Structures are given as C-alpha cells and as structure tokens.
C-alpha cells in the first residue's frame with residue numbers, strides 16, 4: 001500500500017515536471033521565433049560565430065559582428081588568471097554583446113573538463129579516467145554541479161564537457177579524458193555529468209554542457225589524435241554513438257564535433273552523422289559547435305570549408321584566428337554571408353542553426369542572467385567543494401596488488417619514507433588541462449594537497465615520516481611509498497607508442513625493494529602504463545590516475561580511512577605488444593579489476 005502511494009507520488013511529480021517542461025519549451029520557442037523574425041542575416045551569422053578571447057584585439061568587435069559566443073581555449077586567459085579578473089573579462093565582453101540592437105547575450109565557453117581547471121584557486125577534480133573507476137554516477141553528477149557553480153561564479157555559461165569518448169587504444173594522448181573503454185559506462189557517467197552541469201543554480205541560471213567529441217574520437221587507428229576511425233556503421237553506432245543517447249536524453253545543450261575522421265571522412269563535413277543521425281534520428285535539440293579551427297581541415301578553400309561544415313549540420317564555429325591571421329572571424333562572417341546570398345547555404349539551414357543557438361541560450365537563462373552571480377564567487381575552491389573532490393579521489397583509486405599486508409599503512413608506529421617525483425607535485429597530480437592547456441609540473445595553483453602533504457596529515461606524529469624525492473635517504477623505513485608516473489600532457493602531445501614506465505622510475509622502485517622495506521607504489525597516469533619489473537618489486541600497487549588537487553584522498557586510501565572500491569574502467573595491458581589489440585586474452589588486469597582491504 002505504502003509502496004503504491006509513493007509510486008503514484010513519483011508519477012504525479014513526474015507529470016508536473018513534464019508539464020512544466022513542455023510549458024517552458026513552448027514559452028521559449030515562442031520567444032525564439034519572435035527574436036528570429038527580427039534578425040538580419042548579419043545578426044544571424046554573428047550568432048553562429050564563436051571567437052577565442054585572445055583573437056579579439058578590439059572588444060568592440062563583439063558588438064560590431066554580433067558574436068554569439070566567446071571562448072577561452074586552453075591557456076587563453078585574461079591577464080593574471082585570477083577569478084576576479086576572469087569575471088571582469090567575461091562581463092566586459094558580455095557588456096559589448098548587450099550593446100547590440102537586439103541585446104542578445106553571448107554565452108562564454110571554457111574547457112572546464114575536471115573542475116574550472118583554467119583558473120587559479122579552483123578545485124581540480126580527477127580526470128574522467130579516474131571518475132570511470134568510481135562507477136558512481138551520483139558522485140560524477142555532484143562533481144559537475146560543483147564545477148558549474150565555480151564556472152558560473154566567473155560569468156561563464158558553458159563548459160566544454162563531458163567527454164564521452166570510448167577510448168579503445170591507450171596510445172591516444174586523450175585517453176584520460178575518457179571514462180573508459182565501455183560505451184555504457186561512458187554514456188551513464190556522461191549523462192550524469194550533463195545533469196550536474198545543467199542543474200539550475202541560485203537565481204535560475206544554468207551552465208550548458210557540451211558532450212564531446214562527436215564521434216569516434218577514441219577509436220582512431222593506432223590511437224592517433226585527430227586520426228581516422230575505421231569500422232562499419234553498426235560497430236560505430238554500438239561503440240562510439242551509443243554514449244550520446246543518454247546524454248541527449250539528459251538534454252545536453254550542445255555537442256562538440258570531433259576532429260577525427262570516420263572511414264576517411266572528416267566528422268566536420270559528415271551530414272549523415274551530424275544531421276540525419278544525431279539531429280533527426282536521435283532527436284538532438286541543442287546545437288553543434290565545431291572544434292577549435294576544425295573546419296579548416298576540410299577539403300577545399302576556406303569558403304568551401306564553411307559551406308561543407310554548415311551544410312553538414314554545424315551550427316556554431318569555434319574560431320581562434322583574429323585580424324591579420326588567415327581564416328579569421330571577419331573572413332568567416334563575410335564568406336558565410338556570400339554563401340547564403342549565392343544560395344550555396346540555404347536560408348533555412350541558417351535559421352535552423354540560429355533557432356538552436358537561441359533555444360540553448362534561453363535554456364541557460366543567460367537572457368535573464370547575463371553576468372556572473374556575485375554570490376557564487378566565495379564558493380570557488382571552497383572547503384565544501386574540495387571535500388567532494390577528495391571523495392572522487394578516494395573512490396577512483398584502484399588497488400592492483402597488495403601483498404605482505406603492505407596496505408593500509410599503520411598510523412601507529414614505524415618509519416615511512418616517501419620517494420618519487422610525483423609525491424610532492426600538484427601539477428603532476430592534475431595532468432593536462434590544468435591552468436595551462438598542457439598542464440605543468442609544480443605548484444601551479446593555490447590550495448590543494450599533494451600526496452606527501454596528505455600523508456603528513458594522515459599519519460600525524462605517531463609515525464616517523466621522511467621524504468627523499470630521489471630515494472637517496474631511505475632511512476631504514478619499514479615502508480617506502482614510491483610515487484611515480486607520467487608528466488602532464490594534453491591532446492596530440494600525449495600520443496605515445498611506448499607506454500613502459502620510465503626507467504628511472506623503475507630503478508627507484510628497485511632501490512626501495514632492495515632496502516628490504518615494504519614497497520607501496522602509487523602510479524599517477526592518464527592511462528595504464530606497462531608495469532614490467534615494477535609489478536614484481538612492489539608489494540602494493542595503487543593506480544591513482546590523475547587525481548587533481550585533492551591528494552588527501554589518496555592518503556585516505558593509503559591509511560585505510562577509506563577502503564578501496566575503484567574498479568578498472570579499462571583493461572590493463574601486459575606489454576606494449578598488447579596496445580591497440582581489439583581483444584586481449586591475457587591482460588595484466590581485466591576491465592573491472594580492483595582489490596580492497
């Protein structure tokens with residue numbers, strides 16, 4: 001009886017929500033049509049143009065060209081990269097947009113791919129590969145909600161995330177942007193992130209998500225970034241298109257198109273996939289944004305590139321070039337105008353694009369809330385936000401080996417020596433897309449905890465904790481904690497053929513082993529690395545992925561304050577020879593593997 005009652009309540013609430021939803025859709029589509037009917041061709045083309053902040057030399061161009069959006073690409077920061085400067089810079093370009101005849105606000109976009117990661121002092125979450133290991137959609141949703149609050153605090157309405165790539169070959173430098181090798185997992189966590197980003201914030205404002213990169217980015221031959229994914233359509237649908245369905249059901253405001261090709265054809269010109277499948281068959285109602293200068297890679301001159309991409313279904317173009325450079329935004333606008341007048345791009349295609357863009361803008365609430373919400377600024381990098389990130393870190397760590405009861409570490413007595421270049425390096429923990437496009441090693445942002453600092457907090461005074469980065473002073477430790485792994489990278493700069501652990505890292509593990517101590521190895525990496533002798537010589541091995549600023553979460557796992565629950569979101573290869581193999585019968589560890597204590 002009780003169960004039935006609660007069920008009808010759910011149905012009733014669901015119904016109200018639906019009615020409210022369809023009401024909102026009707027209201028906003030009336031507003032969209034009204035606005036669209038007043039717009040000139042130039043105003044429409046302006047809406048379809050997104051320009052990188054650093055390409056706009058004269059901010060008055062925002063109004064002059066009716067720009068629909070401005071972005072900050074990786075490293076395109078306003079002056080000093082402080083939150084208040086970002087807010088001022090975003091508000092400044094918004095003011096320009098509001099000077100136009102129709103006062104259509106712009107939406108500002110940024111790569112908030114693991115927190116509001118470009119900005120000093122923001123909390124940095126684990127990269128998606130780690131979130132994939134949590135298997136926890138609620139937590140992923142919460143992380144995206146927090147990211148949205150930090151993004152909105154600085155006047156930004158759009159995050160270029162989540163990435164739902166199904167990464168098949170870990171030689172691909174962007175593997176860490178993917179939730180793993182399983183389409184269902186990518187879809188489930190991607191949709192959770194979309195819901196989190198697009199949660200209504202105080203005052204009724206929403207940050208739009210951009211599910212990316214459509215599609216096949218993780219399937220390219222030899223794991224080459226921006227490469228070619230080769231397979232038949234049934235396979236492409238099952239692996240690479242599947243994660244978009246849950247993201248579309250979660251109402252992803254935008255989808256970013258991928259640089260890669262499918263069977264030799266660039267995605268940016270693929271009408272079958274962008275229009276027939278994504279928009280028509282899947283019913284995607286949002287708008288399609290190009291990737292960074294990606295249309296420039298289509299065949300033909302710039303005018304032909306524009307024609308092919310817009311006719312394929314692209315709605316807004318991401319343009320990094322400004323005055324004095326080839327293929328710049330002024331040129332894009334004038335060539336698009338010519339193409340419409342020459343009827344090479346149908347007027348209906350332009351109207352469809354602008355309708356979609358305006359609809360998403362109404363969805364985000366930017367018309368009512370064009371500027372940053374001042375009350376969110378105090379939350380940026382707050383302890384409450386860091387606590388959630390720390391929880392993500394704990395849940396993402398995967399315990400691969402634990403012999404001799406090496407873990408958890410005793411918090412009562414003994415000497416623990418921490419070694420390795422990752423132990424006290426916030427930048428290495430964060431990986432690429434942190435402060436800079438490529439990320440960087442060292443103390444790159446205020447706040448946060450390195451793994452060493454986390455261990456100091458966790459072990460307090462009862463354990464003698466020493467630190468020797470190069471392992472020259474092991475101090476007769478009962479346990480040596482070795483923190484090693486990859487240096488930061490992003491996109492194609494992370495493509496690698498050899499994923500062996502670096503020899504100096506392996507030598508450090510060997511040295512620790514030779515001391516007779518128990519050896520606990522922590523790997524910081526965007527993907528599995530070929531373990532070689534490190535597996536044998538470590539008593540315990542923990543894959544911490546790229547945990548972000550909250551290294552305390554790793555320490556929580558090491559001392560058993562949190563018992564490991566992370567499960568591998570992809571299989572772990574045994575050798576370089578296994579990389580890129582479609583199926584492997586004897587991996588080092590299988591998909592889903594993960595120990596606990």
Ligand code: BGC
Nearest residue numbers: 072073074075076292437491
């Ligand atoms: C930009 C990035 C962009 C990359 C593309 C960089 O210069 O800062 O945002 O993703 O170029 O190659």
Ligand code: BGC
Nearest residue numbers: 072073074111160212291292
């Ligand atoms: C990347 C995208 C990113 C864009 C903007 C591109 O190079 O592929 O993931 O969103 O730049 O920075």
